[in-house]
Amino acid sequence: MALSAEMTGPRYTKLVQTLSASVPFVGPEEQERSRGAPFLARLGANENVFGPSPKAIAAMQSEAGDIWKYGDPTSHDLRHALAAHLGVGIENIVVGEGIDALLGYLVRLLVEPGDMVVTSEGAYPTFNYHVAGFGGTLHKVPYAADREDLEALCAKAAQVRAKLVYLANPDNPMGTWHQGSKVAEMLDRLPKGCLLLLDEAYIEFAPDGTAPEINVEDPRVIRMRTFSKAYGMAGARVGYAFGAAELIASFDKIRNHFGMNRAAQAGALAALQDHDWLAQTQENVAIARQQITRIAHENGLHALPSATNFVAVDCGHDGDFARQVLHALVDKGVFVRMPFVAPQDRCIRVSCGRPEDLSVVAQHLPASLTDARRQQTARGKLT
Amino acid sequence: MALSAEMTGPRYTKLVQTLSASVPFVGPEEQERSRGAPFLARLGANENVFGPSPKAIAAMQSEAGDIWKYGDPTSHDLRHALAAHLGVGIENIVVGEGIDALLGYLVRLLVEPGDMVVTSEGAYPTFNYHVAGFGGTLHKVPYAADREDLEALCAKAAQVRAKLVYLANPDNPMGTWHQGSKVAEMLDRLPKGCLLLLDEAYIEFAPDGTAPEINVEDPRVIRMRTFSKAYGMAGARVGYAFGAAELIASFDKIRNHFGMNRAAQAGALAALQDHDWLAQTQENVAIARQQITRIAHENGLHALPSATNFVAVDCGHDGDFARQVLHALVDKGVFVRMPFVAPQDRCIRVSCGRPEDLSVVAQHLPASLTDARRQQTARGKLT
Incomplete structure (x- = not known):
């Protein structure tokens, strides 16, 4: 059948017509295709190079033969185990297709055009993507000393009567953190009817006391891991979210009930039960943070303290300089990323890797810094 | 921290406040937990008991060790292979977390409160769930002779100025189908600016000629497989959708870019390339359809012709009777489902299984019919 001008396309919603097809992140595979070669070290997306528990791998492999079955839409067994892990009820937990999907569901539950949402300038862009995607208005407050500013978040939320406030603790992309007690205190300072979305994606890497003690039925907060x-x-x-049963139940109004991969459910259940592997990972990550810090020092750079599986390395100048360092590293085969916004964008962000991954960083960072300095000098920015 | 009445919960959107936490389907695992025993045959969700290609299983198992990496957010390799498979461009294909997720994305792109959507009374409830979830108004037309009624769908779409019309070809839950040429002809009869959503989840089981020949850049249709x-x-x-590049690109405005399971991407790529396994599955399914038809005949029932991997078995009376048969089968350990709406609900729907699965059906159907007749007689409905 030939096409003709008579054939008109679909009518998008008013909101969708205003959205751009902006992708929060370009994946490393696409960068590899662009550069025509694989990366030598994959340290840009805060993936865990130390990998999952062998028991989780075995569980996923074992489930592959049963992949003809849909996953349990209630994720019953995994939620049961998570409830025991967290000391909460199964009705306090919803499992989803990663925190990214859960962020989307939560925003959809609360945010419609005209609603106010508060986050930090330079915090997780996928959250912002979802807020924009549902028509919310984002208000951003600056970081204070490279940490998300709890006071400023509360003040802005009160000022704009926000429905939702985003806080990552520990923070991405800086790796900094607040004591859990400080986060818990926020709840009393938020305006009525404002929900704190506490993204704890990196909580297992953080010092004791970073996770706040909050009654799971407190209706003012939802936590995601x-x-x-x-x-x-x-x-x-x-991923999973936990909070008051009423809020958790509301996800059932909109979520993709049969969205979970069956092997992933089995793998997560096995991973959760392998405490030894988690402890070993935590140790590996702590060692890698020290190694990244040492590499930074050897290159005359400062590394920020981190409660995550990555380290923000301050390149000592402005964002343009750090971007030059980053581009040089990527050109040389080191996949890293960096904060989007000043003044945090003076840093590059290096995920924790194995010794062989970090030796690639150690090998290529000096020349990358030299490249960046040369280009900055050429532009007259450094003397 | 103690809870107090001062602590108020979040403020949901106006739309969410109107939604109920209705789950389109209860999963078989939940039914097994309720009945306290596993099913003897799992034939209710049109899963493919014959399983995936061994090459797909091997690919997923091999990828399990690399599951620490996010999947490629562009699904580049899989889309490349699908483009070759379909004879279209990679820009004409979007991959998503099953058709269910793609349905949700498409509805979100097009439907806002007040918008009109057309489907068939008793067609796929997960589509209806998404339309309700974005505030659309659903108009339903009856089936005609157990087939979705193309004329009525077009007439209703014109009458209500629908933005979106849903058609599954082959149909679920009846297994019936239309020639592809009839579907292609619909496009000229739909009102301007109305998109046909053609759900071809079962197309690989259908006779030649069931898939319409439509220019992939025709802006009036999107197809999902x-x-x-x-x-x-x-x-x-x-799952994947294919259609005009502009429409496909619009998914990037809202989809969960990093939502795909990495092992699943690898498995799908391997599955697509194993033509022999697909052919063997098609043969196994054709044999199973004959077996289900024979079992129906042996019990004095009529089985509808099917272009899918399931067969609708007409139990010969009304919906109450078929529900009794269904409940009896489920009680005896046979997981089957049935259409929701009259007059299609005179049928039960049996997915194609292996001989050992279908022998369970053959074993338990006679007593289930006897149970149902006894109960109907007790209620005075049968003489």
């Missing part, structure tokens, strides 16, 4: 980071299963897409 | 049925990977969550 993931198997993508400490459990090494980013590609499996398993 | 899946690895859940013929490729035996329901639990992996891989």
